[in-house]
Amino acid sequence: MRSQDHTRRLIARRLQALAGLVLVLLMGTVALAQMAPQLTQTVPQLSGNSSPMESREAAPLPKWNVDDVRKMRNYPDQPPVIPHSIEGYQLSVNTNRCLSCHKRELTEGSGAPMISVTHYMTREGQMLADVSPRRYFCTACHVPQAETRELVPNMFRDMSEMGVRPAGAEQ
Amino acid sequence: MIGKLRALILWAWRVLSTPASTLSLGFLTLGGFVGGVMFWGAFNTALELTNTEAFCTSCHEMRTNVYEELTRTVHFSNRSGVRATCPDCHVPHDWTDKIARKMQASKEVWGKIFGTINTREKFLNMRLELAQHEWARLKANDSLECRNCHSMAAMDLTRQTTRAADIHTRYLLSGKATCIDCHKGIAHELPNMEGIDPGWKVPAELQGKTAFHGWADGDRLAAYLESSRMAAAE
Numbered sequence: 579m580r581s582q583d584h585t586r587r588l589i590a591r592r593l594q595a596l597a598g599l600v601l602v603l604l605m606g607t608v609a610l611a612q613m614a615p616q617l618t619q620t621v622p623q624l625s626g627n628s629s630p631m632e633s634r635e636a637a638p639l640p641k642w643n644v645d646d647v648r649k650m651r652n653y654p655d656q657p658p659v660i661p662h663s664i665e666g667y668q669l670s671v672n673t674n675r676c677l678s679c680h681k682r683e684l685t686e687g688s689g690a691p692m693i694s695v696t697h698y699m700t701r702e703g704q705m706l707a708d709v710s711p712r713r714y715f716c717t718a719c720h721v722p723q724a725e726t727r728e729l730v731p732n733m734f735r736d737m738s739e740m741g742v743r744p745a746g747a748e749q
Numbered sequence: 750m751i752g753k754l755r756a757l758i759l760w761a762w763r764v765l766s767t768p769a770s771t772l773s774l775g776f777l778t779l780g781g782f783v784g785g786v787m788f789w790g791a792f793n794t795a796l797e798l799t800n801t802e803a804f805c806t807s808c809h810e811m812r813t814n815v816y817e818e819l820t821r822t823v824h825f826s827n828r829s830g831v832r833a834t835c836p837d838c839h840v841p842h843d844w845t846d847k848i849a850r851k852m853q854a855s856k857e858v859w860g861k862i863f864g865t866i867n868t869r870e871k872f873l874n875m876r877l878e879l880a881q882h883e884w885a886r887l888k889a890n891d892s893l894e895c896r897n898c899h900s901m902a903a904m905d906l907t908r909q910t911t912r913a914a915d916i917h918t919r920y921l922l923s924g925k926a927t928c929i930d931c932h933k934g935i936a937h938e939l940p941n942m943e944g945i946d947p948g949w950k951v952p953a954e955l956q957g958k959t960a961f962h963g964w965a966d967g968d969r970l971a972a973y974l975e976s977s978r979m980a981a982a983e
Binding site: 644645646662663665666668670671672673675678679683684686687688689 | 821822823910911912915916934935938939940941942946947949950951956
């Protein structure tokens with residue numbers, strides 16, 4: 579008898595659990611359905627394998643633009659892009675291949691443009707004699723370019739084409 | 750003691766200087782020739798055996814440090830499939846120079862026996878000194894080992910990027926610099942380069958006097974400046 583009681587209690591509990599599960603599922607689906615479009619919009623798959631556990635053929639590596647022609651910046655604060663190959667450049671605590679041409683003291687011999695004065699400032703705007711450690715890793719901001727497909731649709735418009743008037747023009 | 754030694758030397762001299770009584774002249778000359786060929790062949794084979802990547806990387810000091818770094822560079826794998834192995838850059842190809850380098854390498858055997866760089870840490874601590882030896886060697890022989898493959902005459906500047914062609918014209922073709930002055934750390938990682946200036950650093954006394962402008966129309970500019978100076982003078 580005891581065992582039957584036990585079974586009955588179990589079944590009753592199971593029914594309760596099932597009802598709860600159905601409720602959760604229903605509400606969860608509704609919530610997910612509301613979140614889903616947002617989710618797919620905020621985390622687009624830009625690169626890599628969409629199903630990470632399966633092996634797939636790698637896309638061919640892009641060819642870097644190496645024409646040495648300085649590219650216009652799209653807005654004044656843009657870190658200029660690198661118009662030459664940086665293949666095999668060592669950028670470590672020991673040495674910085676970029677700075678061996680672009681550092682102020684070395685530009686005369688190399689003919690390379692000097693890194694901007696902001697690289698010689700601390701976070702607080704204090705000037706330093708040498709490159710600030712926070713600006714040491716060039717490729718954090720400056721990157722070479724390749725002719726590739728855009729990862730996301732880009733509707734960028736230069737601000738000079740958007741009717742911006744020069745400072746002081748309103749007077 | 751000294752008497753005995755003297756007797757021994759005298760005996761050896763007598764054996765060497767007495768004409769052979771049982772061996773024929775033909776046997777001696779031909780045998781000498783064949784023996785010489787065999788000795789020379791064995792010597793060269795052994796020498797070439799020590800001149801291979803497999804031999805160099807049989808020591809863990811070379812395999813886990815410099816060889817591993819080499820495998821990530823263009824001298825190890827590239828689009829045309831030409832590979833430079835250790836001796837291509839580190840051992841001269843001419844025989845006398847090669848023997849001289851091999852004799853210097855006895856120091857490396859010493860280092861191996863006494864474990865001078867048998868850990869990564871020891872190697873990194875010594876890397877600057879070791880690198881400086883190689884830089885000095887390549888500077889002294891005008892980057893001979895680079896030029897064994899990269900000949901200046903065969904270098905088509907028009908196939909290089911403008912930047913590379915400019916710099917090669919200014920420094921390499923003019924003889925102001927040799928390959929290693931600028932191309933350090935192309936096959937291995939660099940030591941701490943603080944205070945080691947690249948080959949194009951302009952010395953303090955020349956600063957401001959060497960700037961390269963590369964004006965395509967420098968003549969026209971000079972003529973214009975000259976005419977404006979004349980106009981101002983009138």
